[in-house]
Amino acid sequence: MTDYVLQAEDVAIHYGGVKAVDGVGLTLERGQIRGLIGPNGAGKSTVIDAITGRTRLTRGRVMLRGEDVSALDVVQRRRRGLSRSFQRTSVFAQMPVRRQVELAAYEMGVADPGADADDILRELTLDRFAEVVAADLGYGEQRRLDLALGLVGSPSVLLLDEPMAGLSVKESHDLALHLKALAQRREVSVLLVEHDMDVVFGISDVITVFELGRVIASGEPAAVRANPRVREAYLGSTA
Numbered sequence: 343m344t345d346y347v348l349q350a351e352d353v354a355i356h357y358g359g360v361k362a363v364d365g366v367g368l369t370l371e372r373g374q375i376r377g378l379i380g381p382n383g384a385g386k387s388t389v390i391d392a393i394t395g396r397t398r399l400t401r402g403r404v405m406l407r408g409e410d411v412s413a414l415d416v417v418q419r420r421r422r423g424l425s426r427s428f429q430r431t432s433v434f435a436q437m438p439v440r441r442q443v444e445l446a447a448y449e450m451g452v453a454d455p456g457a458d459a460d461d462i463l464r465e466l467t468l469d470r471f472a473e474v475v476a477a478d479l480g481y482g483e484q485r486r487l488d489l490a491l492g493l494v495g496s497p498s499v500l501l502l503d504e505p506m507a508g509l510s511v512k513e514s515h516d517l518a519l520h521l522k523a524l525a526q527r528r529e530v531s532v533l534l535v536e537h538d539m540d541v542v543f544g545i546s547d548v549i550t551v552f553e554l555g556r557v558i559a560s561g562e563p564a565a566v567r568a569n570p571r572v573r574e575a576y577l578g579s580t581a
């Protein structure tokens with residue numbers, strides 16, 4: 343039997359009559375990258391909110407390393423290793439990079455916040471920007487800092503909602519390489535919502551396609567790309 347790090351089972355989020363997510367199952371194995379794609383309004387962000395605990399489940403459950411975390415709040419899930427990266431550098435725009443990561447590690451109760459910060463900065467090749475304040479970073483480095491903050495405390499699962507948004511092709515490619523390396527070296531499992539199809543198909547081990555709050559296809563990239571329903575619903579004739 344496969345040992346899943348994350349299992350979302352029959353997850354539904356209804357807002358009144360709007361079935362934003364309606365009975366979705368998703369799994370992540372250790373170190374696996376799952377791309378999650380689908381048209382605008384398909385429910386991708388909502389399912390991330392549901393998994394992290396930001397939105398209450400209408401139905402279903404979320405299992406983290408075998409434990410049902412459905413009743414836990416965002417902070418409790420984060421401490422158990424379920425992390426989400428936000429675009430939040432602006433909150434600490436005037437604080438140096440290393441200090442931000444160290445502070446986040448301290449707040450998480452990490453045993454050695456300085457060591458955790460150094461380790462993460464090295465991993466994301468942000469170490470040479472350690473003493474630079476976030477506001478002075480380039481946009482690509484700022485997004486890498488968001489990722490760094492999400493990695494504090496060595497989470498087992500990282501949820502990313504359009505991390506490449508606003509990045510140049512080169513910056514996207516760079517971030518994608520870092521993600522792939524993280525999944526492999528730190529064995530972080532990643533759920534990646536991303537519009538950039540080159541990135542998604544390039545680094546995902548498996549891909550799930552949403553449409554109208556439901557999964558319409560799931561599997562290895564080549565199979566998903568060839569799926570007629572996916573081509574019709576989403577990829578269009580250009581894929």
Ligand SMILES: Nc1ncnc2c1ncn2[C@@H]1O[C@H](COP(=O)(O)OP(=O)(O)O)[C@@H](O)[C@H]1O
Nearest residue numbers: 357360362380381382383384385386387388389
């Ligand atoms: N707080 C909310 N209240 C009502 N409807 C919502 C709310 N959040 C999302 N929705 C609806 O749920 C659907 C899925 O939205 P979303 O998860 O943001 O899609 P995606 O991220 O795939 O673009 C959309 O129809 C959206 O309008």
Ligand SMILES: [Mg+2]
Nearest residue numbers: 386387388503
């Ligand atoms: Mg979204």
